[in-house]
Amino acid sequence: MNVLELENVSMKYKELFALQDIDLAVQKGNWISIMGPSGSGKTTLMNIIGCMSKPTSGKVVLDGSDISKENDKGLTLIRRDKIGLIFQQFHLIPYLTAVENVMVAQYYHSLPDEVEALQALERVGLKNRARHLPSQLSGGEQQRLCIARALINFPMIILADEPTGNLDEKMKKSSWRFSKNYTSRALRSSL
Amino acid sequence: MITSSILRRKSRMVIALLSIIVGATVVSGLLAIYFDIPRQLSQEFRSYGSNILFVTGKNQETIQKADLKKIEEILSEEDPTGISGFRYETVRMNEIPFTFSGTQLSQVQKTNPYWYIEGDWPDKKNEVLVGQEVADLFLLKEGTTYEITGETVDGTGITQKVKVVGILQTGGSEEEIMYGDLSILENLFPSTESGYDVIEASLPLKQAQLINAGKAVKQETNERVGYQIVKKLTDSEDSVSQKLTLLIFLVTLIVLLITLICVGTTMMSVVQERRKEIGLKKAMGAENKQIVQDFFGEGCMLGLCGGIMGIIFGYIFARIVSVQVFSRMISFHIGLIPITIALALFITLLASLIPVRSAIKVDPALVLKGE
Known part of the structure; x- marks a missing residue:
């Protein structure tokens, strides 16, 4: 069954045209990379799938419902419940500690649970850095924190926009491996 | 999260908090003065003498001592500064007539604190105060005893020795009179009905309240006693009080407006500074109302802290102003606590309105891309 369909x-x-007549089908557990030159519309596509922008035309079906017809509030709720986002520039909240950054995602999704947030940090190897501010973490640690935050609410789709652009080779491999493992283990889809 | 947001972004929050504290301090201080002005002015004006006179009513020659007691009883609820009865008779010294006033000098000290006495206030029943003009006329000196003569109905003179202990200077008609205890007059004029010609009272009340007090006395004494308001004094007091309270009210409004602008500007810069964070929260699924709650939550904490500190500093500020201007301490109104906190919260939330509107318009797709 397709989790995501673009027509x-x-x-x-x-x-x-930033995007023109794109068709895409993603199944549960798929791990997909979208590649293209700068300005080819990768981020625009991510924004549409991530419910942050609406397409000018066409149909986007996520988990069986057409999200291109949703209003802003509906898109916000879908984003909250079904999407996990990982950014190239991390976008961590600078004045919150690592565990608090994870808990922010819980706060807007359901209820903050520090134990669960710490477990998420443990899974990405950051348990001992839980009380550190993002500025006290290395680039790789910040990216793993981003991953922990994106996964904390068990999203249906993980969208990662150039997630390793700011990392060195070693960290890149580690991040890819982690995302891939999660996708196959949890039967989620990653783009 | 809100606490972390405030505590870990000290510099920006300290600026916003300082604006609120300064505003709340000035507003709280001015309100303390505003509430206390009528009392302060009333006390200030009490030093200019009595503000209500009780006079003889219909078909009455004097005000009876029993009526003075009744007046004291009626006015006791109003916390009177002083109530003193005066009886005036013409006495003679060396066959030269002059006016003697029998009174209770301990009360006169309270009703007429502006009297300047060279010497001492009388302490004993045979001690008197002499107006400057009388002293000049008879060449009277402090500490010397003199004889004054009253007159009975059949014309027989009764003499009593009185000791001058102080010379009275007021610059007014009081300098033409000798003041002593009422018992002196009762001795000098034994056949005349004892009582008072006028009773002066100094009450910490506004004009309308004074009229009510006068009416109550008139009614309770079955119109044996009438009343007159010292309008020259009460009109001035009311007028000064109104102008001062209006002035303070306007200054308070201006301070509130300035605080509103300061806090609003700071909150706006906070929103600008946190556009990425707002975008991120929206990308994570924060609804507009949650973004509004976050900012208003921060605003409430700032307003609450600023308001509480404003109350403390405001009271200190009001005390300093009160001591400098009125030379007396200000009383603390418990009602100022909720008013100041409510105003600080209201101003902070009002100042956050435009920034918050701007925050909910943030497009996550744009700000997270860095545009």
Whole structure:
């Protein structure tokens, strides 16, 4: 069964097409990489799948429901319940500790649970860094913190926009391995 | 999360908190003065003498001592500064007539604190105060005993020795009178009905309240006693009080407005600074109302802390102003605590409105991309 389906999705800014007639089908447990040159519309596609933008035309079906017809509030709820986001620039909240950064995602999803958040940090090897601020973590640690935050609410789809762009080779491999393992173990989909 | 947000972003939050503290301090201080002005002015004006006179009513020659007691009873609820009865008779010294006033000098000290006495206030029943003009006329000196003569109905003179202990200077008609205990007049005029010609009272009340007190006395004494308001004094007191309270009210409003602008500007810069964070929260599924709650939660904490500190500093500020201006301590109104906290919260939340509106318009797709 397809978790995500895109049919003839287009995104147009004034006269310029950022995306044109895109079709895509993603099944549960798929681990997909989308590659393309700069300006090819990867981030635009991520934003549409991540419910942060609506396509100009076309249909986006996520978990059986057409999200292209949802209003802003509906998109927010889908984002909260079904999507996990990992960013190239991490986007951690600088004044919150590692565990608090994970708990923020819980707070907006359901209820913050520090024990669960610490377990998530343990899974990414950051348990001993739980009380550190993002500025006290290395790039790789920040990225793993980002992963822990994205996975804490067990999303249906993990969207990672150039997640290893700021990491060295060793860290890149470690991050990929972790995401891939999670996707296959938890039968989730990663893009 | 809100606590961490405030505690770990000290510099920005300290600026916002300082604006609120300064605003709450000035507002709380001014409100303390605003509430206390009528009392302060009333006390200030009490030093200018009595503000209500009780006079003889219909078909009455004097006010009876029993009526003075009744007046004291009626006015006791109003916390009177002083109530003194005066009886005036013409006495003679060396065959030269002058006015003697029999009274209770301990009360006169309270009703007329502006009297300047060279010497001492009388302590004993045969001691008197002499107005400057009388002293000049008879060449009277402090510490010397003199004889004064009253007059009975059949014309027989009764003489009594009185000791001058103080010379009275007021710059007014009081300097033409000798003041002593009422018992002196009762001895000098044994056949005349004893009582008072006028009773002066100094009450910490506004004009309308004074009129009510006067009416109550008139009613309770079955109109044997009438009343007159010393309008020159009460009008001035009311007018000064109104102008001062209006002035403080306007200054308070201006301070509130300035605080609103300061806090609003700071909150706006806080939102600008945190656009990425807001975008991230929205990307993680935060609804607009949750973003609003976060900012208002921070605003509430800042307003609460600022308000509490404003109450403390405001009271200190009001005390300093009160001592400098009125030379007396200010009383603390317990009602200032909820008013100041409510105002601090209201101003902070009001100042956060525009920044919060701007926060909920943040597009996560744009800010997280870095545009």
